[in-house]
Amino acid sequence: MxxxxxxxxxxxxxxxxxxxxxxxxxxxxxxxxxxxxxxxxxxxxxxxxxxxxxxxxxxxxxxxxxxxxxxxxxxxEDIGIMKNLSYEKILVQILNHQVCKLRTKEVVSVNVLWRNQFVKEATWEVKEDMKKRYPHLFEYGENAD
Known part of the structure:
Protein backbone atom coordinates (compact mmCIF):
# COMPACT_ATOMS: atom_id res chain seq x y z
CA MET A 1 0.00 0.00 0.00
CA GLU A 77 15.12 15.23 12.12
CA ASP A 78 15.09 18.47 10.10
CA ILE A 79 13.58 20.45 12.97
CA GLY A 80 15.98 19.12 15.57
CA ILE A 81 13.52 17.90 18.19
CA MET A 82 15.10 17.48 21.63
CA LYS A 83 14.43 14.69 24.14
CA ASN A 84 11.64 16.68 25.83
CA LEU A 85 9.87 16.93 22.43
CA SER A 86 10.54 20.64 22.04
CA TYR A 87 12.58 22.44 19.41
CA GLU A 88 14.43 25.71 19.08
CA LYS A 89 12.88 28.30 16.81
CA ILE A 90 15.45 29.82 14.47
CA LEU A 91 14.75 33.21 13.01
CA VAL A 92 15.17 33.45 9.24
CA GLN A 93 14.00 36.95 8.39
CA ILE A 94 12.11 39.97 9.70
CA LEU A 95 9.38 40.63 7.17
CA ASN A 96 7.67 43.76 8.46
CA HIS A 97 7.11 45.95 11.49
CA GLN A 98 4.15 47.80 12.99
CA VAL A 99 3.42 50.16 15.87
CA CYS A 100 0.49 49.30 18.14
CA LYS A 101 -0.82 52.31 20.03
CA LEU A 102 -2.10 51.55 23.50
CA ARG A 103 -3.61 54.07 25.92
CA THR A 104 -0.36 55.22 27.46
CA LYS A 105 2.38 53.82 25.24
CA GLU A 106 3.33 52.48 21.84
CA VAL A 107 4.56 48.94 21.26
CA VAL A 108 6.65 48.18 18.19
CA SER A 109 6.21 44.66 16.79
CA VAL A 110 8.07 42.84 14.03
CA ASN A 111 6.71 40.12 11.77
CA VAL A 112 9.16 37.21 12.06
CA LEU A 113 9.63 34.32 9.65
CA TRP A 114 10.94 31.20 11.45
CA ARG A 115 12.83 28.27 9.95
CA ASN A 116 10.60 25.43 8.65
CA GLN A 117 7.55 27.69 8.37
CA PHE A 118 5.75 29.34 5.49
CA VAL A 119 5.40 33.12 5.16
CA LYS A 120 1.71 32.92 6.09
CA GLU A 121 2.76 31.32 9.41
CA ALA A 122 5.05 34.23 10.37
CA THR A 123 4.39 35.56 13.87
CA TRP A 124 4.29 39.05 15.34
CA GLU A 125 6.83 39.49 18.13
CA VAL A 126 7.70 42.47 20.35
CA LYS A 127 10.67 44.26 18.83
CA GLU A 128 12.45 44.77 22.19
CA ASP A 129 12.34 41.02 22.88
CA MET A 130 13.75 40.28 19.44
CA LYS A 131 16.52 42.88 19.98
CA LYS A 132 17.61 41.09 23.15
CA ARG A 133 17.65 37.66 21.47
CA TYR A 134 19.04 38.75 18.08
CA PRO A 135 20.97 42.03 18.55
CA HIS A 136 22.92 41.57 15.31
CA LEU A 137 19.71 42.05 13.28
CA PHE A 138 19.11 45.51 14.71
CA GLU A 139 22.62 47.01 14.55
CA TYR A 140 21.96 48.93 11.33
CA GLY A 141 19.08 51.26 10.54
CA GLU A 142 18.07 52.07 14.14
CA ASN A 143 17.17 55.62 13.17
CA ALA A 144 14.89 54.40 10.40
CA ASP A 145 12.16 53.39 12.90
Missing amino acids: DDLVYLKVSPMKGVMRFCMKGKHSPRYIVPYRIYKREGCVAYELELPQELAAVYLVFHLSMLKMCLGDPSLIVRT
Whole structure:
Protein backbone atom coordinates (compact mmCIF):
# COMPACT_ATOMS: atom_id res chain seq x y z
CA MET A 1 0.00 0.00 0.00
CA ASP A 2 1.15 3.51 -0.65
CA ASP A 3 -1.29 5.46 1.56
CA LEU A 4 -0.13 7.77 4.34
CA VAL A 5 -1.98 8.20 7.63
CA TYR A 6 -1.51 10.39 10.68
CA LEU A 7 -1.23 8.60 14.02
CA LYS A 8 -3.38 9.86 16.88
CA VAL A 9 -1.53 10.70 20.11
CA SER A 10 -2.92 11.28 23.57
CA PRO A 11 -1.01 13.85 25.62
CA MET A 12 -0.49 13.12 29.29
CA LYS A 13 -2.40 15.48 31.57
CA GLY A 14 -0.33 18.51 32.53
CA VAL A 15 2.56 17.71 30.18
CA MET A 16 3.41 20.20 27.44
CA ARG A 17 4.39 18.86 24.02
CA PHE A 18 5.80 21.02 21.22
CA CYS A 19 5.36 24.14 23.41
CA MET A 20 1.57 23.80 23.35
CA LYS A 21 -0.84 22.86 26.08
CA GLY A 22 -4.47 21.85 26.21
CA LYS A 23 -6.64 22.11 23.13
CA HIS A 24 -3.75 23.43 21.01
CA SER A 25 -1.49 20.43 21.58
CA PRO A 26 -1.10 18.17 18.54
CA ARG A 27 -3.66 15.39 18.18
CA TYR A 28 -2.05 13.61 15.23
CA ILE A 29 1.64 13.24 14.42
CA VAL A 30 3.84 12.63 11.37
CA PRO A 31 2.17 10.67 8.58
CA TYR A 32 3.31 7.07 8.34
CA ARG A 33 3.00 4.65 5.45
CA ILE A 34 0.51 1.80 5.73
CA TYR A 35 2.38 -1.49 5.47
CA LYS A 36 -0.65 -3.79 5.26
CA ARG A 37 -4.27 -4.16 6.27
CA GLU A 38 -5.01 -6.45 9.23
CA GLY A 39 -8.70 -7.43 9.12
CA CYS A 40 -11.52 -4.95 8.56
CA VAL A 41 -10.54 -2.10 10.87
CA ALA A 42 -6.84 -2.50 11.68
CA TYR A 43 -3.71 -1.45 9.83
CA GLU A 44 -0.03 -2.17 10.28
CA LEU A 45 2.18 0.90 9.87
CA GLU A 46 5.82 1.36 8.91
CA LEU A 47 7.16 3.10 12.02
CA PRO A 48 10.66 4.58 12.41
CA GLN A 49 13.31 2.98 14.62
CA GLU A 50 12.71 5.41 17.51
CA LEU A 51 9.18 3.97 17.84
CA ALA A 52 10.36 0.34 17.81
CA ALA A 53 8.79 -0.29 21.22
CA VAL A 54 5.31 0.64 19.92
CA TYR A 55 3.03 -2.11 18.61
CA LEU A 56 2.75 -1.75 14.82
CA VAL A 57 -0.98 -2.50 14.36
CA PHE A 58 -3.50 0.29 15.00
CA HIS A 59 -7.28 0.46 14.99
CA LEU A 60 -8.87 2.66 12.35
CA SER A 61 -10.02 5.13 15.05
CA MET A 62 -6.34 5.89 15.83
CA LEU A 63 -5.60 6.91 12.23
CA LYS A 64 -6.46 9.85 10.04
CA MET A 65 -5.93 9.82 6.28
CA CYS A 66 -3.18 12.13 5.02
CA LEU A 67 -4.64 14.04 2.08
CA GLY A 68 -1.99 16.75 1.80
CA ASP A 69 1.12 16.98 -0.31
CA PRO A 70 3.78 14.70 1.24
CA SER A 71 6.53 17.01 -0.05
CA LEU A 72 5.35 19.70 2.42
CA ILE A 73 5.84 17.45 5.45
CA VAL A 74 8.69 18.55 7.71
CA ARG A 75 10.67 15.62 9.08
CA THR A 76 11.38 15.60 12.82
CA GLU A 77 15.12 15.23 12.12
CA ASP A 78 15.09 18.47 10.10
CA ILE A 79 13.58 20.45 12.97
CA GLY A 80 15.98 19.12 15.57
CA ILE A 81 13.52 17.90 18.19
CA MET A 82 15.10 17.48 21.63
CA LYS A 83 14.43 14.69 24.14
CA ASN A 84 11.64 16.68 25.83
CA LEU A 85 9.87 16.93 22.43
CA SER A 86 10.54 20.64 22.04
CA TYR A 87 12.58 22.44 19.41
CA GLU A 88 14.43 25.71 19.08
CA LYS A 89 12.88 28.30 16.81
CA ILE A 90 15.45 29.82 14.47
CA LEU A 91 14.75 33.21 13.01
CA VAL A 92 15.17 33.45 9.24
CA GLN A 93 14.00 36.95 8.39
CA ILE A 94 12.11 39.97 9.70
CA LEU A 95 9.38 40.63 7.17
CA ASN A 96 7.67 43.76 8.46
CA HIS A 97 7.11 45.95 11.49
CA GLN A 98 4.15 47.80 12.99
CA VAL A 99 3.42 50.16 15.87
CA CYS A 100 0.49 49.30 18.14
CA LYS A 101 -0.82 52.31 20.03
CA LEU A 102 -2.10 51.55 23.50
CA ARG A 103 -3.61 54.07 25.92
CA THR A 104 -0.36 55.22 27.46
CA LYS A 105 2.38 53.82 25.24
CA GLU A 106 3.33 52.48 21.84
CA VAL A 107 4.56 48.94 21.26
CA VAL A 108 6.65 48.18 18.19
CA SER A 109 6.21 44.66 16.79
CA VAL A 110 8.07 42.84 14.03
CA ASN A 111 6.71 40.12 11.77
CA VAL A 112 9.16 37.21 12.06
CA LEU A 113 9.63 34.32 9.65
CA TRP A 114 10.94 31.20 11.45
CA ARG A 115 12.83 28.27 9.95
CA ASN A 116 10.60 25.43 8.65
CA GLN A 117 7.55 27.69 8.37
CA PHE A 118 5.75 29.34 5.49
CA VAL A 119 5.40 33.12 5.16
CA LYS A 120 1.71 32.92 6.09
CA GLU A 121 2.76 31.32 9.41
CA ALA A 122 5.05 34.23 10.37
CA THR A 123 4.39 35.56 13.87
CA TRP A 124 4.29 39.05 15.34
CA GLU A 125 6.83 39.49 18.13
CA VAL A 126 7.70 42.47 20.35
CA LYS A 127 10.67 44.26 18.83
CA GLU A 128 12.45 44.77 22.19
CA ASP A 129 12.34 41.02 22.88
CA MET A 130 13.75 40.28 19.44
CA LYS A 131 16.52 42.88 19.98
CA LYS A 132 17.61 41.09 23.15
CA ARG A 133 17.65 37.66 21.47
CA TYR A 134 19.04 38.75 18.08
CA PRO A 135 20.97 42.03 18.55
CA HIS A 136 22.92 41.57 15.31
CA LEU A 137 19.71 42.05 13.28
CA PHE A 138 19.11 45.51 14.71
CA GLU A 139 22.62 47.01 14.55
CA TYR A 140 21.96 48.93 11.33
CA GLY A 141 19.08 51.26 10.54
CA GLU A 142 18.07 52.07 14.14
CA ASN A 143 17.17 55.62 13.17
CA ALA A 144 14.89 54.40 10.40
CA ASP A 145 12.16 53.39 12.90
